[in-house]
Amino acid sequence: MHTIEQLDDGRAVYLNGQRINVSTIPIFRRTLELNNQYYRLQQQHPEVHTYEEDRQTYDIAFKVPRTLADLQQKHQAYQEIAQSNNGMLGRTPDFLNTGMAVLAERSAFLGRNRYTDFAANAKSYAQWIKANDVFISHALQNPQLDRQRAINAIPSGYAGVHTVDRNQDGIFVSGAKMVNTMAPIADELLVFNPPELLLEKGDTSYAVAFATPIKSPGVKVICRKLLDHPDYGTDDYPLSNALDEIDAYIVFDHAFIPWKHVFVENNVEMSNRFFIDSGMFIHTSHQDEVRGITKLEFATSVAIRVAHILGLDGFLGVQEKLGRLTANLELIKGTINRSEEQGHLDELGIYTPSLQALQAVRSTLPEFYDEALKVTQHLAAGSMVGVPGFGEFTGENSALVTQALTTDRATAEERTKLLNLAFDLTSSGFGQRQLMYEYYHGGDPMRIRSQHYQHADLQAGNTMLDHLLKD
Numbered sequence: 416m417h418t419i420e421q422l423d424d425g426r427a428v429y430l431n432g433q434r435i436n437v438s439t440i441p442i443f444r445r446t447l448e449l450n451n452q453y454y455r456l457q458q459q460h461p462e463v464h465t466y467e468e469d470r471q472t473y474d475i476a477f478k479v480p481r482t483l484a485d486l487q488q489k490h491q492a493y494q495e496i497a498q499s500n501n502g503m504l505g506r507t508p509d510f511l512n513t514g515m516a517v518l519a520e521r522s523a524f525l526g527r528n529r530y531t532d533f534a535a536n537a538k539s540y541a542q543w544i545k546a547n548d549v550f551i552s553h554a555l556q557n558p559q560l561d562r563q564r565a566i567n568a569i570p571s572g573y574a575g576v577h578t579v580d581r582n583q584d585g586i587f588v589s590g591a592k593m594v595n596t597m598a599p600i601a602d603e604l605l606v607f608n609p610p611e612l613l614l615e616k617g618d619t620s621y622a623v624a625f626a627t628p629i630k631s632p633g634v635k636v637i638c639r640k641l642l643d644h645p646d647y648g649t650d651d652y653p654l655s656n657a658l659d660e661i662d663a664y665i666v667f668d669h670a671f672i673p674w675k676h677v678f679v680e681n682n683v684e685m686s687n688r689f690f691i692d693s694g695m696f697i698h699t700s701h702q703d704e705v706r707g708i709t710k711l712e713f714a715t716s717v718a719i720r721v722a723h724i725l726g727l728d729g730f731l732g733v734q735e736k737l738g739r740l741t742a743n744l745e746l747i748k749g750t751i752n753r754s755e756e757q758g759h760l761d762e763l764g765i766y767t768p769s770l771q772a773l774q775a776v777r778s779t780l781p782e783f784y785d786e787a788l789k790v791t792q793h794l795a796a797g798s799m800v801g802v803p804g805f806g807e808f809t810g811e812n813s814a815l816v817t818q819a820l821t822t823d824r825a826t827a828e829e830r831t832k833l834l835n836l837a838f839d840l841t842s843s844g845f846g847q848r849q850l851m852y853e854y855y856h857g858g859d860p861m862r863i864r865s866q867h868y869q870h871a872d873l874q875a876g877n878t879m880l881d882h883l884l885k886d
């Protein structure tokens with residue numbers, strides 16, 4: 416469990432040009448409180464959220480899955496955590512913790528250099544995170560300065576994070592990473608390079624993977640603009656006033672990283688392999704998609720409730736739209752289950768979900784989520800944008816507004832709350848950021864689909880095709 420006071424630890428967090436004390440920003444406090452549900456559930460529902468190893472109790476995310484049942488238990492835990500924030504917190508601690516579980520097992524490929532043993536560093540870092548249930552965020556994406564040029568060809572030095580010096584104690588890094596969700600309230604930051612945009616030969620100094628406390632000197636967390644509405648309450652903005660997991664631009668200014676926290680240094684091949692070969696990619700994807708499906712379920716329910724309260728659900732055309740949403744949900748739930756059931760034991764005996772099934776979810780969920788929001792927008796139509804602020808229920812027009820908006824289906828206040836939620840989910844800055852998040856946070860769907868096609872197993876289809884073409 417984290418207390419808000421712990422965030423007043425000297426970390427360099429900036430908001431609108433000012434260096435801030437994170438603990439004084441109300442929306443950060445609320446987000447931390449919701450994020451703490453990850454820790455609370457370990458107490459409230461230990462049979463799902465914890466497991467024992469060498470007589471110690473750990474969060475289930477840290478369990479190395481050995482069987483289908485292990486993966487299914489993790490699924491249930493991820494889902495319960497996501498339900499506590501309607502799937503709106505993308506980077507709760509379980510996301511990277513499940514990656515730490517496999518990193519500890521699979522780090523051997525990282526090798527060593529003359530100063531340090533990278534494989535041992537990664538293993539002991541992951542074990543330390545697990546033993547202390549430390550909250551990590553991550554930054555992999557390099558800034559979009561000029562995607563048509565190699566990183567090293569961009570002169571500013573901020574097209575990624577690169578080593579500027581090294582000695583026998585560690586390395587010094589400078590540069591930037593484009594987006595780091597949750598950075599202001601996390602404890603640690605894991606930095607590496609994305610597997611989609613591979614580094615090239617000349618990018619050697621950018622080929623790093625390391626971890627650092629957020630509060631370390633030389634680490635600057637520059638937040639995007641906040642999306643809450645301090646002049647309104649949660650009846651008006653039930654989502655944007657409840658949480659914001661904050662995306663931040665991260666700048667390193669000659670930050671020192673001791674060797675024990677360096678996992679890749681000036682090694683393009685290892686940097687390109689880090690996320691995938693460590694097993695972190697596939698296991699964090701599993702958590703990520705369970706969370707995303709939970710959010711889709713929430714958005715589907717909002718659409719259906721809106722249709723009902725506005726008296727639209729008796730129309731065949733509306734039912735068809737809602738039926739598409741429920742069918743989408745069914746399909747995607749089936750596919751995540753398939754990713755588990757079609758899993759395999761990797762060469763180290765880790766039960767690993769099917770990548771093809773997971774990638775199918777990764778590439779399709781953004782469209783399904785978008786569709787759920789669009790259906791809500793189209794159904795809630797003018798009433799969603801014309802809904803009065805909740806303050807009207809206590810203002811001079813209270814009786815009037817109450818009478819005018821009450822129907823057989825809902826009281827005026829129930830109706831207003833729901834329409835405010837619909838607006839917040841689909842159309843506010845918060846809602847649009849959530850839509851962007853689903854689209855992009857797991858990588859560009861264009862690349863995911865391209866990979867899916869390249870790895871598709873079409874043996875049965877091809878056999879039929881060949882048979883037909885032969886005759």
Ligand SMILES: Cc1cc2nc3c(=O)[nH]c(=O)nc-3n(C[C@H](O)[C@H](O)[C@H](O)COP(=O)(O)OP(=O)(O)OC[C@H]3O[C@@H](n4cnc5c(N)ncnc54)[C@H](O)[C@@H]3O)c2cc1C
Nearest residue numbers: 553554555556559562594595596851852855856858859861
């Ligand atoms: C809300 C949000 C939260 C995020 N949180 C995190 C986080 O916590 N940590 C983190 O590391 N990252 C995070 N990300 C970043 C995310 O990983 C990237 O946005 C995502 O991988 C897409 O990469 P990009 O933004 O660099 O876009 P690009 O890969 O640059 O793509 C942008 C556009 O250019 C096109 N394009 C680019 N290159 C090519 C090419 N070679 N050929 C054809 N078209 C091309 C793409 O199709 C796309 O339309 C977050 C993103 C969002 C939106």
